[in-house]
Amino acid sequence: MHPETRLAALGISLPNPIAPSEHYVPFRRAGNFLYLSGHGPRRMDGSYVLGRLATSDDVAMGHGAARQVALQMLATVKLALGDLDRVESVLKVLGMVHATPDFTHHPKVINGFSEIMTAAFGDAGRHARSAVGMGSLPHGMVVEVEAVMLVRERSGAGVMST
Template identity: 75%
Template sequence: MHPEARLAKVGLSLPSPIPPTEHYVPYRFAGNLLYVSGHGPRRPDGSYVTGCLATSEEVAMGYEAARQAGLQMLATVKLALGDLERVEGVVKALGMVHSVPDFTFHPKVINGFSEVMTTAFGDAGRHARSAVGMASLPHGMVVEVEAIFLVRDGSAASV
């Protein structure tokens, strides 16, 4: 099944890709690896889901934000590749959670991102991962995730 059809089956869809707000590129190829810059939970109007997680009661909000970051990232991957079917697998993800120093639920928050990847790609979406806390994130966003994808033929889409 096509990755976007798998997402649609559970009520998820890709947002429009949004260009970076700073001086960097959203993705870069190195052979058959696609390195994707950090993505946050950006809303269609360009604003972000913001906040600093402090308690276990806030995990659900962080999880949803990480899920949105995953969908936003997949929109960028589609932009880079032309079709998500070119993804052979998700290699590695780094999930950063804006949290207070004693918050310990970072993995549960970043599961929102990871579950989007496995929904889209099945077992190929399972990846190595780090989930860490940060004192702050750009734009005050609550989560940011970067990832590396293994792709067929390692070249950009013709757009």
Template identity: 55%
Template sequence: MTPEEKLTSLGLVLPEVPVPVANYVPYRWAGNLLYLSGQGPKRTDGTYRPGRLGRNATIEEAYEEARLTGLNLLAVAKSALGELSRIEAVIKLLGMVNAEPDFSDHPKVINGCSDLLVEVLGDAGRHARSAVGMGSLPNRMTVEIEAILLVRD
């Protein structure tokens, strides 16, 4: 089953690729590594649900936001690659969580993205990862995640 077929079987649709709002590109090639710029849980209407872990967002809500962020990352990857089956491996994720200083469950939040990548890509979706807290994120969103992918020719 291709990753696109897997998405369909899960009832998931890749969103439109977000257009950068500043001076950067959504992805950048370095040999057969594809670097994906940080994405957030942008909804189809272009909005984000503001939230801060430890204040007004739960781990469960932020897990779903990280899952949506994973869909946004896959949308960017598909725009760069044409088909997601060219992803040989997700090498690394950097997951940033908008959190209060005493919040300590950052990995539980970023699991939303990690779990999605493994569901859609199988073993190719397993990756190294960092999950860290931030004092703020753009649009007051709960998570932002960037990725490095190894791509087949």
């Protein structure tokens, strides 16, 4: 089943891709690998969801922000590849959580991201992952996630890159 069809069945649609806030590209293609820059949870006006997680009561907010990051990253993947169906698998994810030193629920927060990848791609969305705490993140955002995906070539098309 097509990834966007899977998401639509759950009542989920992709946002429009948002341009980077600094001097970098949102993705880079090398052969069959798509490297995705760190994405943060951004609102439609371009502002970030801010915060620093301190207690287990904060997990739900961070989890929701990580889901938002996943959808924004999928919008970037669609921009990069033209079609989410070209993703063969999600290989590696690094999830960073803006947290106090004693916060220990980083994996539960980044599960929000991972759940969306699995919802979109099924077993191909299951990935190797690190979920770590950070003393700060750019703009004060609550989570940031970067990823590497394996992509299949479009039949009859050459390799795209930015």
